[in-house]
Amino acid sequence: MNFEFQNPTKIIFGAGSLVQLGEVVSEYGKKAMIVIGGGSVKRTGVFDKAVESLKAEGVHYVECADVEPNPRITSVVRGAQIAKDEKCDVIIALGGGSTMDAAKVIGAAAFYDGNPWNMILHGQEAIYVPTKTLPVITVPTLAATGSEANCGAVITNDDTKIKSFIQNPLLFPKVAIVDPELTVSVPQDHTAYGVCDIITHVMEGYFNGVDGTPIQDRFAEGVIINAIEYGRKAVVDGNDLEARGLVQWASIVALNGWVQAGVHMLAPMHMIEHALSAHHDLTHGAGLAIIGPAWMRFAARHRPERFAQFAQRVFNLSPKGKDALTLGMEGIEAYEAFLREIGCPTKLTEVGIGDELFEQYAKDAALVVRDEEGRLLGRPPMTTKDIVEVLKSAL
Numbered sequence: 001m002n003f004e005f006q007n008p009t010k011i012i013f014g015a016g017s018l019v020q021l022g023e024v025v026s027e028y029g030k031k032a033m034i035v036i037g038g039g040s041v042k043r044t045g046v047f048d049k050a051v052e053s054l055k056a057e058g059v060h061y062v063e064c065a066d067v068e069p070n071p072r073i074t075s076v077v078r079g080a081q082i083a084k085d086e087k088c089d090v091i092i093a094l095g096g097g098s099t100m101d102a103a104k105v106i107g108a109a110a111f112y113d114g115n116p117w118n119m120i121l122h123g124q125e126a127i128y129v130p131t132k133t134l135p136v137i138t139v140p141t142l143a144a145t146g147s148e149a150n151c152g153a154v155i156t157n158d159d160t161k162i163k164s165f166i167q168n169p170l171l172f173p174k175v176a177i178v179d180p181e182l183t184v185s186v187p188q189d190h191t192a193y194g195v196c197d198i199i200t201h202v203m204e205g206y207f208n209g210v211d212g213t214p215i216q217d218r219f220a221e222g223v224i225i226n227a228i229e230y231g232r233k234a235v236v237d238g239n240d241l242e243a244r245g246l247v248q249w250a251s252i253v254a255l256n257g258w259v260q261a262g263v264h265m266l267a268p269m270h271m272i273e274h275a276l277s278a279h280h281d282l283t284h285g286a287g288l289a290i291i292g293p294a295w296m297r298f299a300a301r302h303r304p305e306r307f308a309q310f311a312q313r314v315f316n317l318s319p320k321g322k323d324a325l326t327l328g329m330e331g332i333e334a335y336e337a338f339l340r341e342i343g344c345p346t347k348l349t350e351v352g353i354g355d356e357l358f359e360q361y362a363k364d365a366a367l368v369v370r371d372e373e374g375r376l377l378g379r380p381p382m383t384t385k386d387i388v389e390v391l392k393s394a395l
């Protein structure tokens, strides 16, 4: 496919790079708003180090704390008000995907007097497309969403239980300070969920993209193979800085647009997971570990050769004496076994979700990215009946 690719986010990568925060931020102003989550950055001392670096460069700061996992639009409204009241020049997102996503939308909402939910896609289109934003500096403390260096953000509406997204070049962070030392305190379970998120970002394009993308296929397989190898190490030993660094780099390249260039990525696994986590506040990566293998078994029947390629190249499974679908299914088994090995749930019942709301999730999943017939876009496109079938197989 023809494509355009541009990613303007400057990446400062390496252990200890947090000390550069003040210098980087001071290029954008002297008053910053620091967006954080529930306070783990304060318990680990990361917040104090960040503040120290800001102070050394004469940068003042205010806080926007308590941004939830699965960030709510109400937090965006609150953050934008702080940014306006305090006349902030620049926003620092210090945390995981939720703080970074919230910070990006807060930046745009600071220049918009309407309801920021108008910027989020719901029912195919957004009511308002932002034209201006505050500069955002991301400092990820978790390797997962890739939000640190892309222009997307996922937000949940508390009232309607819809979780949807915005993608706009305006939302590219100016700089991502990516310091693997900040991720060593991430507990095993969230490290594992992050690894699953990284792998799924790459899989969405790999399984749902167009044919004839051999270079992108190899990039994708390389990211998955490394995320498996070093993700496994990071889960076993959280202090393994090499593994932490490689997983963090994988999280960036998995969703900074490069692997997806020319692929025409669609993301049905994400859309189904978003519907679940909007209702149950499930950790995104854990939800993907459940939906991923279930969706793959459904999709493999429609595109067995692609799943056979995955099995062979990622898991070194032998094709001898097997048809493509059998080999593809073995690859999915191997992937699911890896997810279980690192401690991810792979069934809905493990996270306390039953079948009561399956029709609702299916309807919500197909709400945002759908074709003329109302099917969730992917390869293949999915009717709500298909989505329910996948959910049932994940029980």
Ligand SMILES: [Fe+2]
Pocket: 145, 197, 200, 201, 270, 284
């Ligand atoms: Fe994701």
